[in-house]
Amino acid sequence: MEYFGILLVEWVGYAAMATLLLSFTFKSVTKLRIVNSLGCLLFVLYGFMLEPIAKPIIITNGAIFFVNLYYLLKK
Numbered sequence: 081m082e083y084f085g086i087l088l089v090e091w092v093g094y095a096a097m098a099t100l101l102l103s104f105t106f107k108s109v110t111k112l113r114i115v116n117s118l119g120c121l122l123f124v125l126y127g128f129m130l131e132p133i134a135k136p137i138i139i140t141n142g143a144i145f146f147v148n149l150y151y152l153l154k155k
Contacts, residue, residue, distance in 0.1 A: 089129040096122035110155070113148040120145040 081088040100119035106112040120141040127137035 089126065092122060092129060093126045096120075096126050110152065113152050117145050117148040117152070120148065 083091060096119050099115060099122055103112050103116035103119055106115065123141035124138050124145070127134040127141070130137075
């Protein structure tokens with residue numbers, strides 16, 4: 081699927097990148113972790129959408145998501 085000449089998989093990648101970058105603008109560590117987690121999940125989705133599947137992207141961002149989740153639930 082294409083939107084404005086850009087493949088859907090690329091839109092997901094751009095959304096993941098933008099969300100991750102946005103997360104680093106927050107002063108609150110809790111807000112940073114929540115938004116960063118969303119970016120990580122988008123990157124995991126992006127990794128699955130790529131052909132072939134990008135395992136390093138999936139593993140790295142999945143691990144970061146769980147680290148964020150651990151610290152969010154620890155409080």
